Amino acid sequence: MQFGLYQQQTTSLVMTQELRQAIHLLQFSAQELATYIQEQALENPLLDVKELPGLAEQTYSTYSKAFEDQTSPIDYAHIDRISLSEYLLQQVQELNITKKQKKELVYLVYSLREDGYVSRPLQDICNDLQIALAEGEKLLQTLQSFDPAGVGARNLQECLLLQLQRLDTPHIIAEQVISLYMEEFASRKWKDISKKLSITLADVQEVNDVIQTLDPRPGSQYISDPVQFVRPEIRIVPYEGDLLVHIEDDLIPSVGLNHHYEELLRKEQDHEATHYAKEKIQQVQWLMKSIQQRKQTILKVGEAIARHQKDYFLNKKGNLNPLTLKEIADEIEVHESTVSRATTSKFADTPRGIIELKSLFSSSIQNGMGESASSRSIKDWMKEIIASENKQKPLSDTKIVSWIQEKKDITVSRRAIAKYRDELGIPASSKRKRFE
Structure with a gap:
């Protein structure tokens, strides 16, 4: 080994800023791209964004106000976003109890997890409230009488028992099985249970059917994450025995160059202002080209998928044909990762309903x-x-x-x-x- 200077010629792949941005935009969903464009507009005064009607109010991808004259089932959907704690606090306020008891119940409500279970040992909660454990048990029993049934449970067994006790028709055998033989029941040692309780296997089967109707996470229905709707970015439409594929252009705001600012900056004698203008103009041009390239790539991928899955879309009983990302990549002459980005979080409106493009691939x-x-x-x-x-x-x-x-x-x-x-x-x- 020795030190020295050597001249060597090599080739390597270098990603330009333009290519990096094109790849970045391709993996965005339509709503994510719209948000990204708005963010770029705040940073670049030369970027002119013609926002679509109603786009600012979309939470993920809902129907645009450009179609206000049309009605959709989504228009009539009522989304109840009340949280579990809010729902329980409403019930606390309806109780005829002292202010001190209400405060203690409120503290207990805020000690629940989102799924409705008590998050800490009851003794620790009683220590915080400076009350005896017996008093804490009474508070917990009050909370467990609230809706939804099963709330305030300390474990799954107690949660199921609380719900069984609230059934319109009591099921004594189910209560016995869950209270005495929970582990055996979960392990499906039903023959052992039937012998111990002197019941038939059909009775244990009936218990299982009842348990299946209960909710092991009673608070989950009140978790207040907003419901997300999607709008398909491409449409696959049957036409004379074939399929037509086209892009929905109304999901993404139109992007252009703000010529007013451009002229003002070009007239400036300051060299720094001129350099700034050129840089921002180039950024706008890159963005416009990347958006157009994204659109063309998604369209090509959609058309290729439609050709391969033609029977699936045209026939109600048609099955998906085997299809891989590599097949589509080879067909449209792009890299496999490009097809993956172009199909992830992209949805198509098809004769089979709204489907994520990624789900149309099958081994x-x-x-x-x-x-x-x-x-x-x-x-x-x-x-x-x-x-x-x-x-x-x-x-x-x-x-x-x-x-x-x-x-x-x-x-x-x-x-x-x-x-x-x-x-x-x-x-x-x-x-x-x-x-x-």
């Missing part, structure tokens, strides 16, 4: 003849099979594999079936079995 599984089926199709078959199975003898993953092999001539591993079943939220056959 491929081949049969013995070289024909392929998408993983989405296999999931649809699985839902169909499981929905029609004998509930007393549910199909195992191995039997589902055999059915798909026999009926569809597609070879799928048992592990893949188990994975798809988990993704669909379908329990294993032992947990789907019914005893009635």
Whole structure:
């Protein structure tokens, strides 16, 4: 090894500011892009933004006021954003109790988590309030009598019991099972429970059906995050047996150069002002070009997806064809990451409803003849099979594999079936079995 000066020629990829901005904008949703444009307008006086009617009032992507003469179901939607604590405090004020008790109940309300459970040990709360534990228990019982049923519980078992006690028709067996054999019930050791309580497996099955109607997180319905609506950025429309794809231009404000400021700055004799004007003009031009490039890329990707999934869009019973990001990238001659950015958080209005572009991609599984089926199709078959199975003898993953092999001539591993079943939220056959 020795020190020295050497001359070497290499090639490397250098991202220009323009390219970096184009990539940055491509991954934005329509509303995020609109917000970004507004932020740029605050920093650049030469950026002229022609805001669309109603765009400023959109929380995510709701119907524009440009279409006020048209009605939508969203116009009639009532969004109740009251929080759990607000709802409980209203009930506290309706009680005929002393001011001291109300203050203590208010403190207890603010000691709840968003899901409705008590966030700390009751003894700690009693210490804060400087009251005895027995008095704290009475306060908690008062809170647990509020709506929604189950609020103020210290654990899941207590939450379920509170809800069972509030049912219109009392279910004594369910209360016994949850209070005495909660762990066995959760582990589906139903035969042990039936022996201990001298009841049938059908009775335990009925308990399970009742428990399924309860809410393990009673406060979650009152979490006051605003409801987010989306508007599709592209539309896929059937036309004479084919599909037309076009971009919705009304979601993003129009961007241009503010010629008034441009003239004023150009007339300035100050060299610094002239340099500033040139820099800001270049930023506007870059932004305009990036927005146009984003639009063209999304349109190309949408058109390519529509061609591949034509049968799915035109036929109500059509299945998604296997499709990967790489296939679309190769077809429109861009990088795979570009297709990923162009489909994430981008929605399309299609004959099948509003769909995220990303969800139209599906992995491929081949049969013995070289024909392929998408993983989405296999999931649809699985839902169909499981929905029609004998509930007393549910199909195992191995039997589902055999059915798909026999009926569809597609070879799928048992592990893949188990994975798809988990993704669909379908329990294993032992947990789907019914005893009635």
